[in-house]
Amino acid sequence: MKSVLWKLLGTGSAVLAAALADRALNLIWRGATGDQPPTVPEDPETNWGEALAWAALSGAVIGVARMLATRRAAAYYMRSTGELPKALRRE
Numbered sequence: 001m002k003s004v005l006w007k008l009l010g011t012g013s014a015v016l017a018a019a020l021a022d023r024a025l026n027l028i029w030r031g032a033t034g035d036q037p038p039t040v041p042e043d044p045e046t047n048w049g050e051a052l053a054w055a056a057l058s059g060a061v062i063g064v065a066r067m068l069a070t071r072r073a074a075a076y077y078m079r080s081t082g083e084l085p086k087a088l089r090r091e
Contacts, residue, residue, distance in 0.1 A: 006085035009073045017069030021062045029054070 029037040037058075041051035077085050 002081060003086060005081075006077055006087060009077055010070055010085065010087070013069040013073040014066045017065040018062050021065035022058070025058050025061055029057070 026037055029035075038046045038050055038054050040046065041054050074085060074088055083089075
């Protein structure tokens, strides 16, 4: 039962964090450039600089947001159950 709980908690928090980070990225991009972020950076018609900047920025921000959310979920899980989720234990 605990493994199912962790899967729901860990995955749910990571997905929510990624969605919130994506919304924040769009706002930041529009504020910084005045344009919409590239919807398909892989499109050959997208400027290389814009595509690379978007890939680097979005990868970093979404990765950090997911990591922070998963850490918070793991801390909550640990407080609730008294142990780390099996997937995060060092063995």
